[in-house]
Amino acid sequence: MIHGIPPFLGNGAGENKNLEEQLIEFYKAWFIGFEFNSGVQPTSWKTQPLNELTSLVSKGRAPKYSDDSKYFVLNQKCIRNHSIDFNIARRHSPRANDPSRLSYGDILINSTGTGTLGRVAQFWVEKTDVSVDSHITIVRPIKREFLEYLGLWAVNNESIFVTMATGSTGQSDLPRERLENMMVLVPDNQTLSTFSEITQPMIQMLVHNRSENIYLQGIRDSLLPKLLSGEIEIR
Secondary structure, three states: OOOOOOOOOOOHHHHHHHHHHHHHHHHHHHHOOOHHHOOOOOOOOEEEEHHHOEEEEEEOOOOOEOOOOOEEEEOHHHEEOOEEOHHHOEEEOOOOOOOOEOOOOEEEEEOEOOOOOOOEEEEOOOOOOEEEOOOEEEEEEOOHHHHHHHHHHHHHOHHHHHHOOEOOOOOOEOOHHHHHOOEEEEOOHHHHHHHHHHHHHHHHHHHHHHHHHHHHHHHHHHHHHHHHHOOOOOO
8 A cells, every 4th residue: 555545535434334234223123123112013004015115116228338428327236335336337328218217216226146136226316317237126116205215125135135036046137026026014104204304314424425435536546546657746
């Protein structure tokens, strides 16, 4: 390591890890342990298949890459540690009315390949120029109150997604039908709203930290060659 250039600039990584752990523990406490209700599931809460809580459960499309396009497509490598790395997204030419175009709050699930299948990230970006390829499934909550809840439900079920895969080793696939038929506990609207109000600021902080760290990493990566060549000196 060159003196003055740390391996990872900023302290957002550690803060994000702590925030993620808090979010998952909060989700488990409320919707698995029912700690707010003496450990008992409220009788008004029911279970429904995922397809009744979403407006879209669909894999993306095979992209047509184009370096001149203003549109981007995400692949499985872009999804890691519950975040999206836009730096390795590729430009492509989408079809008109591309159904794989992402919307704010979409849940993305890697859906093919051993080792990557089951990884989850959520699209917390107000962009209209990003799609996903055919190896990623889009899960779009049907209403705003479901965004944080279903996003954390998906993160909590990553290991379950892996067990739902079909196909041989190396060619595994997560069928859309199996996702759609997963049963999800549905809290009452007031509980969902309260959960969103509490978790939304934490998620916004996660997104901010990730963006800042990516920016700082970019600065580091642009400076490193100049340091190695002696073009810039650190005093």
